[in-house]
Amino acid sequence: MPLYYDDDQTMLADSASQFMAEEGAIKTQLRHWRDTGCKDGFGHELWKQFGEMGFTGILVSEDDGGLGMGHVEAGIVLEEIGRNLTPSPFLTSSVLAATALGRASDDLRGRYLPGLLTGESVFAVAIDEGAKHRPERIATRAEKSGNGFKLSGKKDFVIHGASADMIIVAARTSGSDDDAEGVTLFAVPRDAAGLSQDAVKLVDSSIATHMVLDGVELDGGAVIGEVDGGREILERMLNAGRIGAAAEGVGVARGAMDMTVDYLKQRKQFGKLIGEFQALQHRAAHLYSEVEISRAAVIKAQQLLDADAPSAALMVSVAKAKVGQTAGLAVREGVQMHGGIGMTDEYDIGLYMKRDRALQEFLGDVYYHAERVAQISGY
């Protein structure tokens, strides 16, 4: 499959680009919800518009009423989200949760997918336990209780957890914390007894929670996939989320770069446009190269995931790590090249820096994925 967009994908990119620039713009979305102290950090109206556009169902099968598209298409939407810093529950709901729900029972799919498609529902995932992404280790316990389970443990960095109607929780039904097997995924309703969440605002104005599961009782129908067999779905969900975050990161990098290159063409110092200075030209050209390459890595990984290729996991980590480095470079160069005004809240470049930082951390940072590249490669 060629590594550029086909006609359908190009059309989707055009409409996502237009939609996000018009409806999802920084001023009307990110700044608005931030400055009004919104408890969700995003707008439900916009989320419903996502539904009307069909974006919410990109990864939902046609049988379930979705578009039945793939990660390339989800990435197209995410890249535009990244460029415009549009706050939305797209990544957690339509990518992460949708991927897991695709493997769930008819009952769970019927319960949750319709709300997702219309943008009425918001979903979150609870994976991390501690400040770093370490999904290899899951200590949260789900013990048999009647014909259901009782969940106990703590989860951190649950993005949109407080706004979610349902949270997918990875818990251990057998084995010890570091075992690969014995993991089960649960669809936990927001109002489950024993579930409490402590919401914190993050640097990018998104809202995450620290979650405590204190004997949360669920019936067997809440299990996604098989009991003790959640690892495979978890991996699938994580890889979908990682490449989604990487696609959004490419958008962040491109947004920051475009804004900076524009600035280089406007700002004068020493009687010249600063974009005439060769040192800045070379740095901008280097950044451009890195952004293009990162984007290629992301599309490659998306295609491999869509093809269910064995090398997909490696390429997902390559892409997440590479984008992490590139987007980091883009926002650092962006702020530096803007000079003093880059440090002010009035200019948007700093917002790119903040979003990049949160996105870097989500589902594994550069270091986590570099380690994974080494391990998958066999060294």
Added chain:
Amino acid sequence: MPLYYDDDQTMLADSASQFMAEEGAIKTQLRHWRDTGCKDGFGHELWKQFGEMGFTGILVSEDDGGLGMGHVEAGIVLEEIGRNLTPSPFLTSSVLAATALGRASDDLRGRYLPGLLTGESVFAVAIDEGAKHRPERIATRAEKSGNGFKLSGKKDFVIHGASADMIIVAARTSGSDDDAEGVTLFAVPRDAAGLSQDAVKLVDSSIATHMVLDGVELDGGAVIGEVDGGREILERMLNAGRIGAAAEGVGVARGAMDMTVDYLKQRKQFGKLIGEFQALQHRAAHLYSEVEISRAAVIKAQQLLDADAPSAALMVSVAKAKVGQTAGLAVREGVQMHGGIGMTDEYDIGLYMKRDRALQEFLGDVYYHAERVAQISGY
């Protein structure tokens, strides 16, 4: 102690600088011995001149007829060696071997030091076993045999091994390969029965050997320090050698940088001196900064070693790693900024690149010392 040279050190630097530029120049020394296919890779006449200048005895105590100076002074000579790429056995004989011999018996000191002082003798050290520096692991065995020892094993990267009158060999007298204790240092004469060396020319035109010890019999008097107690002297010798190599590396970096900055002021392209291009100016300025900082780190480590401070080992590794990165940058930028002619044997810049590579590897490269920094620091 201030981190600049005092009057005596400044005088020494002046005389070393003049001596090396006149007697140790690339054309008359490195190129001469290289192009005539010299089996030593250096000139014995020059080595005797080192003796006449007193350089050979900088680290030899005054009681033993040396100058009783410290690592700062040895580093002054080494930096000039580095700038001029002067091939000599100074680092292996007057730094590494001299440091170990300083802890040796009267007998060994009497046997070997006079020849060192006059530049009649050349010494080498045999530490590495394998292609990487891993002195924590010593597999070469020294078994009790009569009132002496019988040594068996293999050593690699023995610089000047084939030219040396005596080689200091680290061997194991007890314990297993990875034990910290149980190591003993031996002064092995070149003509010891069972000792064989296979000389190879290295990229920088220096000559190293692969050494096989096949039941080399030595009497007890060949032991440097105490039996089983060699680790401390070995560490001391290695740190002396490492900071010496780092000082030489600073010289290599400075030599390459100076040559390159000069070239930037001469070569024209697009109707301008290439040194007028801001991108090259910034890279040169960055390189300058790195060289200055590396030099400060080296002097700091030398002073700490001279003061026998507990933090010396950490700073030695910091300096060796930092210089490794900086000298690598200097020679890469040097060749690149010279353009095509930088790739020719006719120009000297490539010789700096070759020397840097060998020096980087000697006694631990950037990665080895970065690991050591982490371990000594406690993480």
Added chain:
Amino acid sequence: MADLETFRSETRTWLEANCPEEMRQPVRDEEDVYWGGRNAKFKSEAQKSWFEACVAKGYTVPAWPKAYGGAGLEPAEAKILREEMARINARPPLSSFGIWMLGPALLKFGTEEQKVHYLGEIARGEIRWCQGYSEPGSGSDLVSMQTFGEDKGDHWVVNGQKIWTSYADEADWIFCLVRTDKADKYQGITFMLFDMATPGVSTKPILLISGNSPFCETFFDDVKVPKEQHVGEINRGWDVAKYLLGHEREMISGAGGGDRTSAIGVAMLRQAAKEGGDLDPMLRAELAMFDIDALAYGAMGEKFLDEIKVGKAHPAQPNMMKYVGTELNKRRHELMMSAGGSRSLEWDSEETSGGKPSRGWLRTKANSIEGGTSEVMLNVIAKRILDLPGA
């Protein structure tokens, strides 16, 4: 040497007696810093008594002459005082741009009368100063500034706008670059001093990405400045400004040690362990590479200060120190954010003392902009140290 040892033990005794326990802890936030000035309030009795003891002893500005409110300490003595204060974690009794910036300029360029008057006020923390250098159109190209002082005989009438004036909204006086001759770019600037309460001066805080507002835009609308209120000669203010910039760069570089030159690997491991985790092997490698650079830079900082003392440092060397020190500090905070993981992303949680990691990280991004950008530093190194031809 014996004298110095005596001085050390006396200092230790004096500190023991005069520095309250509460003042022997690291500064945690802006609240803990005492800036002085007309409207200053002490946060605590301890802060007040420590400040007053220092003023009486001349220890707000220990190296300044006694005549100007200092303690007249020799460099070696001042170093001992610093060491002894550091030993017990003593907080600075007074923070002030008057001490860091204007003071050195006055010591070098001021008249005797100015020194006695202004330095005394600074030493006693009576007047809080701010700096008026940059303008919206003049950042790196500072000398292109346009704020103009029209000559009206015994006074100037100043009009224009400054930006990045630190704490201008809380300052009493400003030291300010004003163009007094439009015909000469370099020799047409005067280094003026005037009261921020003068009619026509107004300020507007700038909200930064860190969420703080330490800087202002400052506007001058027909501000009357008496003719005697300038440092150095009229139209020669650029000399004073250049001198101060060098000084500022040295300060920002962190060459004096402290946080900016220290290794962080072990601290990050401990922090990870507190969260029940370990360091990623790859992050550990990056930390080691950072520690190497930080410790090497620390050695350079020491060397630089040693060389300055005896006049061996290249006059452009502060630019190199500023460049490397600030880039290093940005990298340090990037790594600290990585090691801190999602916890360090929190913007206003209690556990992060109100987002200290993330706000601190964002704050460092200004390091390589303020006081001369990294790009300007590299230009200066290329030209003044490497003598590369002008582009």
Added chain:
Amino acid sequence: MADLETFRSETRTWLEANCPEEMRQPVRDEEDVYWGGRNAKFKSEAQKSWFEACVAKGYTVPAWPKAYGGAGLEPAEAKILREEMARINARPPLSSFGIWMLGPALLKFGTEEQKVHYLGEIARGEIRWCQGYSEPGSGSDLVSMQTFGEDKGDHWVVNGQKIWTSYADEADWIFCLVRTDKADKYQGITFMLFDMATPGVSTKPILLISGNSPFCETFFDDVKVPKEQHVGEINRGWDVAKYLLGHEREMISGAGGGDRTSAIGVAMLRQAAKEGGDLDPMLRAELAMFDIDALAYGAMGEKFLDEIKVGKAHPAQPNMMKYVGTELNKRRHELMMSAGGSRSLEWDSEETSGGKPSRGWLRTKANSIEGGTSEVMLNVIAKRILDLPGA
């Protein structure tokens, strides 16, 4: 699609029958490469038979039209042939600057007569070509070249000097940039072809830091070149040169895959294990960071080739590929040297096949110089892609 599957199986059968076992191993050294030309000698029977089978089939230049000695393969077929050859490690039957450089220029700018004549010779490996572009004073600033061809009616008389002419001492013919109008910098250059045996042509090999001499200085002393021996219009040779430079950059970038885009971590671990060692944790981290960049660049290479096929690639994109690809390759060899340790330092030992690691490492340093330096590539990206104002 069915046709392509048929083509694949036919190709597989043909290769099975025609590619000798000996030709199914990686190229180990220069000896293993067959360059063709008047003085060419085959190293072995296998090399000869493989070459001849390919010539007969048009597989020395599979994508060229059959009329010019190629096999006239469609892009998709050519890709299958490449894949099938790679699958069995088949060596290229013929290496040649005629194939890589002159051929594409002739295909685009040549007359029909030139194509039949020169392309045929190239396809059959009869003539070995070299390239005359750079001059001692004209490296990055190529267009400033001075070699001059004086117009003598039916021929030019060429005088001047070229440098970095690859294998000029073994080449039969040269394609060469010659100034034919001193008044016009860009539109005063002609792209000429002439026989290296012409009186007045002499060459002198350049010894490189790798110890090899693949390049020469080439001197022209009153060399007579017939007027018909030029490609493109007279005085419009710069268009041909620019086209070829783009092509060369694409080639050097390694975008086509192979070594330059592959990860090395696992190979380095195996190599370390062979020496009984392990990877330093810090080196392992660097290798992982490298592998990330290499695999991402590999994806970019694929994307770039896909886009070129359908005309979606920015025309200046080869400059980006060249910049990144060559910098990456230099880094790859630095890491390979580190992983190889002291063994890789050996200059002529048997164990290193005569210093392959160190000589190969040194060779890569030219990657970012030849065919346009990294600095020139960055200039082009800044101007032609980012549209930054001219400096």
